[in-house]
Amino acid sequence: MPTGWLDIHAHFSPPGTPEQVRSVWQAMRDECFLMPDPYVWSAEEALRHMDETGVAMQLLSQVPRVHGVPDPAAVHAGISASNRYGASLVAQRPDRLGLLAALPTDSADSALAELRRTDELGPDGYLLVAPYAGVHLGAGFLEPVWGEIEQRGKAVLVHPDAHAPAAQGRPSPLAEVAFDTARSVIDMLYAGVLLRHPGLLVVLAHAGGAFPSLAGRLELLGTELWVPNPHHVTQSELREQMSRLYLDTAASGSDGLLGPAVHLVGRDHLVYGSDSGTPCTSGSNVKTVIEQLHRSVALGPGFAESVGRRGFDLFPQATRRASGSTVSRTA
Template sequence: MAPGWLDIHGHFFLPRTAVEDAEFVKASHAAHFMISEAPQFRPDEMLAYNDAAGISMQMLSYIPLTTRKLQQANDFGLSIVQKYPSRFGLLAALPTDEPGEALKEIERMRTQLLQPDGFAVTTMRGGIGLGHESLRSVWAELNKRGEVIFVHPNAYLRGQDGRPSPLIDVAFDTARTITDMIYNRVFLDFPEIKWVFSHCAGAFPALSGRVLLLGTESWVPNHKGITTDDIKKQISSIYVDTAASAETGMEPAVRMVGIEHVVYGADCGVPCSTERTMEENKAAVRMIAKKDGDSEQVGMNGFRLFPRVRIRAQS
């Protein structure tokens, strides 16, 4: 029997003390994110929602600020998968501000008895973006292994104009990151990596035509000499998820990369998502996918990225 959908975009958190919860809420309010309580990872609640939503498998990720916490999160994430192997997968976090530590974490994760299903990175960490030259050794290792890399916007980005960054700032953060990666040939030089950008790649699909039109003009710095064809090839290689963006973001993304490169993401497990917002977004995914002939396609596309996960989901 075929499984239900794969959701590539689920979140978890490490257990926290009451003091840490209070600090989390205080920091969120300082960043204009007006939550009433700190989020907790409650697998039973997430599974209950997934059952109702027709989600058979959910990929989890969490990228803490420090390398030590990041390693703890990866270990905790693997323990979740061990307990629920047919329902959860793990995209292990990498500390991209410390390339040497990132290489060590890849090796550590890939020598575990139970291994993650892929890796997760954030657009900017410690002032280092994903197009930075220092990360080429990390991408080379992941390219050699043919890994899937899930790219999440910077969750610690401070919003502008008194509003929280998840509202619109993260969309421009993602667009800026993709553009920088294009000019640094990341997608060309490491073609065996499958990059999945969350939230329909933010604002980038709407701006991709502008990058193609103007990106190789003489007034644009282009130190690696990319051509318009190089830009087209790089753009067409990426994948996007649909989290919190399908209503107006999915159609530009489909035009940019094709329906085959769009995978379902719910953004489950964080305060900026509720059952209502996830269901409205999922309805938009179905409606737009149906225009291409199959309302279920986007929900199943993720299994092509993670074939072993499909086997687990059917067990």
């Protein structure tokens, strides 16, 4: 088993021309994400920061940009290209980097085609955006997609659409993403996805967003007669599905966020994620979350280390590659 932590939630950006980088920067500013300068990701900087924070391996993913791109085919092509680039990064440093391949979920055919294409890339797991182009993860047409993911036995990270339009004059990554995660998870639960696919391993980004705080309300009221429930999911089935979820710690190290998460799934279903590699996550914020995990009353003494290493249990393929690495925190 490698030393250090496994960060299951980190991002990368494929290289672009100066014009492309500036175009993305301007699009983000148009959605109230007021970065003073364009953001450029580099593998070298990611590895340096991993060394500083005691991270043995990061699983990289890219959240596709759907809004503002009118041609779904162009988005799908971009996702495929991004997945291939991510795989090339892993090939260069297989002991330190892994890949969660993104899948488009606006249609079953598109998702299945990309899923099968990524088989040759050997991803460690998959990234599903919730919602993707307005489609939540309980959509009935996604049933064969869940089936094929389950057959592969690889975990899924459910991530909100960080490129969604601003709300109330503030960028979506500030608050809206938390509610989008809750909406999609609730959609999955009422669709009974985890009941039909008991082999699925699903991790929710950002400690599940707003979902842990809503779970008690859902359990109390969610099966009342006035609530549409076409699949007749029972209260115990709601509870069963919720208990199977894993939650990552990205931007969620405070006890105000960890408390509801622990209450919902227990300490053993929390896994470390940093959300590194995006302009909304600074290096200092990552270090703050790690410090919060170590001090957390909700976790209790010593549990931060378990959370930091839990990803090695969930992603065995990555763990085998990381087994030769030795990392200790340098700052």
